[in-house]
Amino acid sequence: MKVALVMGSISDWPVVKQTATVLDELGIDYDKKIISAHRMPDHLQQFAKNAKHEHYQAIIAAAGGAAHLPGMLAANTLVPVIGIPVFTKSLNGVDSLLSIVQMPFGVPVATVAVGSSGAKNAAFLAAQMMSMNDENIYHKLVQHRAKQSEEAIKSNEQLK
Template sequence: MKVSVIIGSLSDSSIADKVVKKLKDFGIEVEVKVISAHRALKSLEKYVKESENESEVYIGIAGKAAHLSGVIAAITTRPVIGIPAKSSHLGGIEALLSTVEMPTGVPVATVAIGGGENAAILAAEILAVKYDDLREKLKDLRVEIKKTIDSTEYIYGNKY
């Protein structure tokens, strides 16, 4: 089981780091490439076509115009998850809209601006349809998340 993470530029590497860490926590093989949809379209197309026999899910991370995930989705029929990244001017809203507003027939599942961990979890959920051991790891994660909520309720329960 393998996920390919493609970032539009090195400035988005901090988000990619979160994705990679979470995917590795699940035991998922991950490959990261830096390929701009605008500046290296032919390289992107070549990589996606060559990797789609091994990669079961793609995650695209891009800011500003953020067409990367949509272009990946246009090249492959594998699931694509888009992570909009903050830019210097509009705080990532433009990237969010560019990533989420896809034409019918070319879907991109989109997470929150900078939502690297959620993208990794979503990729794991997609893969868990096929891999039972991954489904169990996701169940364990939900139990751990619930424990943090339960303990927060306990700590603050009498305060309000």
């Protein structure tokens, strides 16, 4: 079982790297790919149509601006797609967010927040989906949540 991390361009890597870090921590395999929805449409279709046969359990796609990549991937596969809206200077990533989240009925893209939290949550969402059929991933997620809770409780000591 593995995840595909897809970016529209290399400039998206700093965001997607945060997703990769979480997947590494959870021990989930992934492949990294640059596939531009606008400059590589044939490659995009081929990749998406073969995603199930390549044993991807989820596709995490980062895109900025027009942000067509997650939606076009979802249009060409039934493998779940999680879209990460990438920050843009012109509209602070709101353009990306709206482009990804406004998918038509029947072609869903799970969409996370713009920025670091979204990039990390994309990995956790993919892991949660995969944990339904993988006890090892499930236990790692349980441990992560317990660690988060413990850290939050300990932070009370800083108030004293």
